[in-house]
Amino acid sequence: MLWQSSSTPDFMDNRDIVLSIDELQVPRLSKIICTINSRTATVEEIEKMIQAGMDIARLNFAYDEAEHHLQAIANIRKAVKNIQSTSETHVDVAIAVDTKGPEIRIGKLEGGAQVTLIEGKTLRLTIDQAYINKGNSSVIFIDYEDILEVSTPGMKFYISSAILTLDWIEENDILCTVLQGGVISSYDEVTGEGIFKLKTELSAIDLSHIEMAVQEHVDCLCVTHTMSQDSVLKVKHLIKDCGGDMLVFAKIQNKIGLMNVKEILNVADGLIVCRQHLGIEFPSEKVFSCQKLVLARCKEAGKPCMVSNSTLLSMVDETVATYAECFDIGNSVLDGVDGLLLAKVTAIGSHCLESIKKTADLCQEAEGVVNHKLMFDAVSKFHVIDPARSMAFTAVTSAFKTNAQAIIVISTSGNTAKRMSVYHPPCPIVAITRRVLDSRQLCFYRAVFPVLYRKPLENDWEEDIQERWKFGVEYCKQMKFVELGDSVIVVTGWKIGTTHTNSMKIVTVN
Numbered sequence: 001m002l003w004q005s006s007s008t009p010d011f012m013d014n015r016d017i018v019l020s021i022d023e024l025q026v027p028r029l030s031k032i033i034c035t036i037n038s039r040t041a042t043v044e045e046i047e048k049m050i051q052a053g054m055d056i057a058r059l060n061f062a063y064d065e066a067e068h069h070l071q072a073i074a075n076i077r078k079a080v081k082n083i084q085s086t087s088e089t090h091v092d093v094a095i096a097v098d099t100k101g102p103e104i105r106i107g108k109l110e111g112g113a114q115v116t117l118i119e120g121k122t123l124r125l126t127i128d129q130a131y132i133n134k135g136n137s138s139v140i141f142i143d144y145e146d147i148l149e150v151s152t153p154g155m156k157f158y159i160s161s162a163i164l165t166l167d168w169i170e171e172n173d174i175l176c177t178v179l180q181g182g183v184i185s186s187y188d189e190v191t192g193e194g195i196f197k198l199k200t201e202l203s204a205i206d207l208s209h210i211e212m213a214v215q216e217h218v219d220c221l222c223v224t225h226t227m228s229q230d231s232v233l234k235v236k237h238l239i240k241d242c243g244g245d246m247l248v249f250a251k252i253q254n255k256i257g258l259m260n261v262k263e264i265l266n267v268a269d270g271l272i273v274c275r276q277h278l279g280i281e282f283p284s285e286k287v288f289s290c291q292k293l294v295l296a297r298c299k300e301a302g303k304p305c306m307v308s309n310s311t312l313l314s315m316v317d318e319t320v321a322t323y324a325e326c327f328d329i330g331n332s333v334l335d336g337v338d339g340l341l342l343a344k345v346t347a348i349g350s351h352c353l354e355s356i357k358k359t360a361d362l363c364q365e366a367e368g369v370v371n372h373k374l375m376f377d378a379v380s381k382f383h384v385i386d387p388a389r390s391m392a393f394t395a396v397t398s399a400f401k402t403n404a405q406a407i408i409v410i411s412t413s414g415n416t417a418k419r420m421s422v423y424h425p426p427c428p429i430v431a432i433t434r435r436v437l438d439s440r441q442l443c444f445y446r447a448v449f450p451v452l453y454r455k456p457l458e459n460d461w462e463e464d465i466q467e468r469w470k471f472g473v474e475y476c477k478q479m480k481f482v483e484l485g486d487s488v489i490v491v492t493g494w495k496i497g498t499t500h501t502n503s504m505k506i507v508t509v510n
């Protein structure tokens with residue numbers, strides 16, 4: 001396929017939109033993060049999720065017990081191994097862990113069942129531990145002692161789709177009227193404007209979860225309700241102290257976090273926009289602007305931006321998505337987001353695999369029409385082209401100019417591939433690395449296809465480079481990224497180790 005001609009003025013490519021995805025023959029470049037239900041996900045189900053398009057498996061530590069998460073991590077690893085052993089090409093899936101953070105949750109509901117809250121009825125929210133495991137439609141435990149201090153009559157609380165209004169406060173309890181009914185489940189989150197005032201961003205539970213994630217060699221930590229640079233730094237120090245090396249993504253989900261987004265980006269590896277929570281703190285008509293603002297800041301900083309919440313929610317129950325949901329994903333990709341995070345629809349939805357496939361198809365459709373060159377020009381303006389960036393910039397520029405169908409990076413750390421991803425190349429970046437962790441972490445970067453190279457280092461560096469580059473071309477053929485006669489950009493280093501990537505070739509596939 002001919003990538004965007006550099007003179008096309010339109011935002012969209014002039015591709016014939018009646019072409020099907022198969023006819024398009026373009027790989028999906030945006031990433032898909034799927035929430036795994038640690039309690040229930042089997043190896044077989046996870047394998048199917050990977051085959052449907054999951055790039056990153058997310059475990060939300062706000063739910064379930066440590067033993068379930070350990071089992072889920074083992075299951076994900078087993079599923080990846082099974083696929084790797086049967087697939088001709090390398091497949092990698094990263095694991096991300098989401099901290100509980102300063103979230104406020106209800107306790108367990110009686111019998112573990114769901115409860116329907118009926119509009120107009122009274123509901124008692126209590127901090128009395130006696131109710132921790134026996135919530136029902138009239139009294140529910142809430143795990144936040146300071147709730148009584150931050151609450152005032154008239155304040156609204158949101159639990160799943162139910163909305164409550166606070167009437168009065170009594171000793172250990174808050175008496176509410178159900179303004180909007182809804183079904184709630186055990187451990188659902190409770191939100192409300194100003195509710196986090198007295199909360200610290202990282203609890204003792206989070207710290208122990210982070211240690212566990214390091215021990216389990218998890219690839220990325222997502223910091224819930226990040227409000228400051230300090231909390232990201234604290235997490236990074238803790239990871240380092242525990243001997244780990246994880247990416248740290250900050251979740252932007254309240255006003256304070258949004259206000260501090262620039263400073264947070266100075267230290268975080270990427271951001272996740274949590275639209276549902278932003279919709280509690282802002283009127284709903286402002287939430288799309290919040291998403292675009294966070295995305296713009298990420299482009300400026302050259303870091304990935306993922307979008308989360310309310311994505312394909314109707315597919316939790318229905319087999320089809322609404323047109324508005326399809327527009328949402330398509331438009332997010334057109335805007336330049338790096339990935340989509342599916343939560344409820346993959347954690348407890350009835351059509352998990354269909355929802356992943358739908359997301360993958362929507363990403364591919366949007367990538368087929370987006371004007372990559374406009375995006376490249378816009379992003380390039382943000383960055384000073386220092387020596388480290390210039391190789392990435394040059395390779396992506398050459399991919400546009402030569403209509404290359406892939407960029408192959410022979411890499412030690414994967415950093416050059418990460419930098420290339422920022423420039424929004426129109427074609428896949430195949431990153432060949434020997435490092436297992438780097439290979440998995442590259443799953444978070446738009447357009448990057450990490451490929452683990454298992455052969456030991458040749459004595460001769462030049463020979464080793466050639467072997468790896470041939471291996472990369474073979475991978476591109478197997479993945480159908482290229483055909484005979486296509487151009488491929490190959491980027492390599494001139495000597496062993498990191499920071500030496502400085503050579504580029506344009507080769508023809510034969």
Ligand SMILES: Nc1ncnc2c1ncn2[C@@H]1O[C@H](COP(=O)(O)OP(=O)(O)OP(=O)(O)O)[C@@H](O)[C@H]1O
Nearest residue numbers: 035036037038039060063064189224343344347348
């Ligand atoms: N084991 C589970 N893991 C994750 N989500 C679960 C699980 N079981 C049920 N769910 C449901 O799936 C949805 C997942 O959404 P998500 O992971 O974004 O949770 P959340 O409560 O909104 O927290 P966060 O603020 O961390 O995003 C929740 O609404 C929850 O009801």
Ligand SMILES: CC(=O)C(=O)O
Nearest residue numbers: 276309310311343344
């Ligand atoms: C609950 C929600 O926002 C989601 O699953 O995306």
